[in-house]
Amino acid sequence: MSRLEKGVALPLLKVENSASTPIYRQIEDQIRTAVLAGTLKPNMQLPSSRALARELKVSRPTIIQAYEYLTFEGFLESRHGAGTFVPKMLPDHLPEPTVQYPDARSSKVSAPKPLSDVGAQFAKLTSHSYRTQYSAFLPNVPAYDLFPFEQWQKLRNRCIKQSKPNMLGYEDSAGSLALRTSITQYLAVHRGDVCDPDQILIVPGATFALHLAVTLLSNPGDKVWLEDPGPDGVRLTLKALNRTISNLDVEPDGMDVGTGIRDHNDARLAITMPSRHHPLGVTLSLAKRLSMLRWAQQNGAWIIEDDYDSEFRYNGRPPCLDAQYRFHQQRYLHRYFQ
Structure with missing residues (x-):
């Protein structure tokens, strides 16, 4: 039997401590x-x-x-x-x-197998670097110094103590039913939106949600309304999915819906941030909201609303957050579209 002397290392092994590979x-x-x-x-x-x-x-x-x-x-x-x-x-x-x-x-690594067309496009996406130093007014970064970590830890421990066997296994593909039920209760009380847990889908993040929605609701080559300026991640995702982007300027009262209807009426999707646009911070006016809703209904199009920040405000209620106002608005829209 071939045997290496015990205690003698393999001479072929080399370790590079500065390499990125563990x-x-x-x-x-x-x-x-x-x-x-x-x-x-x-x-x-x-x-x-x-x-x-x-x-x-x-x-x-x-x-x-x-x-x-x-x-x-x-x-x-x-x-x-x-x-x-x-x-x-x-x-x-x-x-x-x-x-x-x-x-x-x-070391040399052989060329990987070719990706699909969509895979090749996603491979070109610029990865977002995560900041290690936090300071005030950074986009998409909360105030970590104000976060209630102690309370969060207590809630986490309570949840673990009350854990059930299914928490360690596969959940419903749409997400935890208890979580989806809690979300519907919150939406009904605080947003005036009455919905069923089956209408809620839990996803890992906004990028996955966008990818899933665009893939399910449109086909390659379809036109998509997109606010300009707007989030780079959304634009790159649409390009990777081979959708045709129709750029619409952002005016003081939000997306230029009129130009979209006039020049890009055949679009399949409209992606908008109506409550607080990123990065300009403007709010889409009620007149433009109604115009966009009517366009979508008449053309069989879909609207993807990114309501990422509407409940964080310095003063007053977010738009349409008041349930009574939403009731009157929905009743008006019902009459408007009949």
């Missing part, structure tokens, strides 16, 4: 590649985790993590009381190694 992943990749390339033969014993950690000057848990994952994949096997080995029996046809070592700094 050290355990570097070790995994190099051992996997060595097995695929035949450098590490079947039934060959590897150094103990303690010896390899000492030679590479890394922590032992790092080596254990790499060994355990490679064992899970089938590239290594652990023999009780003996150590870690390359399996005796390897498949006759192993894939070609894609990472060339020994030097991690000069």
